[in-house]
Amino acid sequence: xxxxxxxxxxxxxxxxxxxxxxxxxxxxxxxxxxxxxxxxxxxxxxxxxxxxxxxxxxxxxxxxxxxxxxxxxxxxxxxxxxxxxxxxxxxxxxxxxxxxxxxxxxxxxxxxxxxxxxxxxxxxxxxxxxxxxxxxxxxxxxxxxxxxxxxxxxxxxxxxxxxxxxxxxxxxxxxxxxxxxxxxxxxxxxxxxxxxxxxxxxxxxxxxxxxxxxxxxxxxxxxxxxxxxxxxxxxxxxxxxxxxxxxxxxxxxxxxxxxxxxxxxxxxxxxxxxxxxxxxxxxxxxxxxxxxxxxxxxxxxxxxxxxxxxxxx
Amino acid sequence: xxxxxxxxxxxxxxxxxxxxxxxxxxxxxxxxxxxxxxxxxxxxxxxxxxxxxxxxxxxxxxxxxxxxxxxxxxxxxxxxxxxxxxxxxxxxxxxxxxxxxxxxxxxxxxxxxxxxxxxxxxxxxxxxxxxxxxxxxxxxxxxxxxxxxxxxxxxxxxxxxxxxxxxxxxxxxxxxxxxxxxxxxxxxxxxxxxxxxxxxxxxxxxxxxxxxxxxxxxxxxxxxxxxxxxxxxxxxxxxxxxxxxxxxxxxxxxxxxxxxxxxxxxxxxxxxxxxxxxxxxxxxxxxxxxxxxxxxxxxx
Numbered sequence: 001x002x003x004x005x006x007x008x009x010x011x012x013x014x015x016x017x018x019x020x021x022x023x024x025x026x027x028x029x030x031x032x033x034x035x036x037x038x039x040x041x042x043x044x045x046x047x048x049x050x051x052x053x054x055x056x057x058x059x060x061x062x063x064x065x066x067x068x069x070x071x072x073x074x075x076x077x078x079x080x081x082x083x084x085x086x087x088x089x090x091x092x093x094x095x096x097x098x099x100x101x102x103x104x105x106x107x108x109x110x111x112x113x114x115x116x117x118x119x120x121x122x123x124x125x126x127x128x129x130x131x132x133x134x135x136x137x138x139x140x141x142x143x144x145x146x147x148x149x150x151x152x153x154x155x156x157x158x159x160x161x162x163x164x165x166x167x168x169x170x171x172x173x174x175x176x177x178x179x180x181x182x183x184x185x186x187x188x189x190x191x192x193x194x195x196x197x198x199x200x201x202x203x204x205x206x207x208x209x210x211x212x213x214x215x216x217x218x219x220x221x222x223x224x225x226x227x228x229x230x231x232x233x234x235x236x237x238x239x240x241x242x243x244x245x246x247x248x249x250x251x252x253x254x255x256x257x258x259x260x261x262x263x264x265x266x267x268x269x270x271x272x273x274x275x276x277x278x279x280x281x282x283x284x285x286x287x288x289x290x291x292x293x294x295x296x297x298x299x300x301x302x303x304x305x306x307x308x309x310x311x312x313x
Numbered sequence: 314x315x316x317x318x319x320x321x322x323x324x325x326x327x328x329x330x331x332x333x334x335x336x337x338x339x340x341x342x343x344x345x346x347x348x349x350x351x352x353x354x355x356x357x358x359x360x361x362x363x364x365x366x367x368x369x370x371x372x373x374x375x376x377x378x379x380x381x382x383x384x385x386x387x388x389x390x391x392x393x394x395x396x397x398x399x400x401x402x403x404x405x406x407x408x409x410x411x412x413x414x415x416x417x418x419x420x421x422x423x424x425x426x427x428x429x430x431x432x433x434x435x436x437x438x439x440x441x442x443x444x445x446x447x448x449x450x451x452x453x454x455x456x457x458x459x460x461x462x463x464x465x466x467x468x469x470x471x472x473x474x475x476x477x478x479x480x481x482x483x484x485x486x487x488x489x490x491x492x493x494x495x496x497x498x499x500x501x502x503x504x505x506x507x508x509x510x511x512x513x514x515x516x517x518x519x520x521x522x523x524x525x526x527x528x529x530x531x532x533x534x535x536x537x538x539x540x541x542x543x544x545x546x547x548x549x550x551x552x553x554x555x556x557x558x559x560x561x562x563x564x565x566x567x568x569x570x571x572x573x574x575x576x577x578x579x580x581x582x583x584x585x586x587x588x589x590x591x592x593x594x595x596x597x598x599x600x601x602x603x604x605x606x607x608x609x610x611x612x613x
Contacts, residue, residue: 050486051427130336142336145348148347149351183346288435
């Protein structure tokens, strides 16, 4: 997390530094069109264009009619804008025999993502809290196993989980998938919360203890209200992660509960029928829309979330 | 003496009881799923389980069969090519972008938003978009041809020998933003005085980067390397979306092999053996890193 903090306020720091170093000579004002700047901005704009290109192609293709897609090239803007592909992708695109569009997958994903996010964050925040403030003998061992487990490929653990869920009668149900998401989200979220709670002043915890507050009282009355930012970061991490999941959705649910990503793949890669590229692209945008909106709205918190998830400690 | 021990024990167990109860989900996950599940899979990879897991041991048979299967060999080869190139390119591109972003530029937030947004998208979405862009009839190939270069040929997704590079292009588009972010965080951690000192000494900028800054960012590089590498071993969704392993078996990867054998071919033993090999690959990457990172000194 330390890196991310520095990532947020470098300009302020750099500003004071140049001011101090300026001295009597002063800094030569740099013209905006120096060769150096042209190179830097040229390279950045070129890279940005490359990164934006697929998004542009998706949008443009989804707004064309099929005849235009067949004739034109994929980069040309639509001559005649039509929203038909979007409507079709949402409400009548076919996967196998089902022709009720992506909407079903969307609502399945909503029904998967919301409870999974809540459950996984609830469990992980309590884990982190127990590890930070109520460490018991052996707790660190379990935590180490958990963190090492984050590196184990899902494929290694999938089948045993299938068996456990089958024994519990939850295999194929939404509840089962929610449990699976909570399990696989646990290492990173627990780490996130443990580090955050450890960074809170210990006096606070001690004072509450002296006043006779117990485990749950301190959690709900003190820790929770103080930690809203980290809960938001965890939410961003989980919503995008769970929404984008494919493998767990395929393995742990029945076709009627398939999340949006799975249904999207089935629509686009189905072998029957004529390929409707415009509908496919509309469906792709629709599936990517939720994490994209989360990303654009959350901005810097998203960066903080992935950095926390990626950089340990 | 025994009386004392008995008197002490319940006390020990009951201490911090709330915390222990609250940690039950974590303990179960760690012990039953992560540790138990992994051992279970490794254990059953020595059996000839087919539709259901059963305990009839066949020694290393599954592994012999695995390493004789052409599809597995193709998968491993693809993973190696994809892995090496995706490591090199994402580190190089990620670092270059970060270095550009670190030149006190304007619109830094805008550029970062643009470079990072693909990372918010799923591999399925990424795979499908690039499947469309690389489509030979309508995509880049046809556009370049329509500009007049009629013999131009760029059709990775339907050419077995280069299909893995088609997947690589999509993967780099999706993942380099993250590398850029991590590298940028590392660059911002470098002391400003280093830059001043090298400027005073008249060292060219690229030399400062190569000989001073990059060695100083060793930790960031290693962490990034581990993150990219453990992602590489898992690559699955992207291949499923972009090529479904085709043409033929040309773009198969180990994770897909495991899934197909476990849930489609109903040959669990093969699936377990292949997933154990995946585990081994990850261990080869992670264990030395963990040893270097946490082995020497105890983390506080």
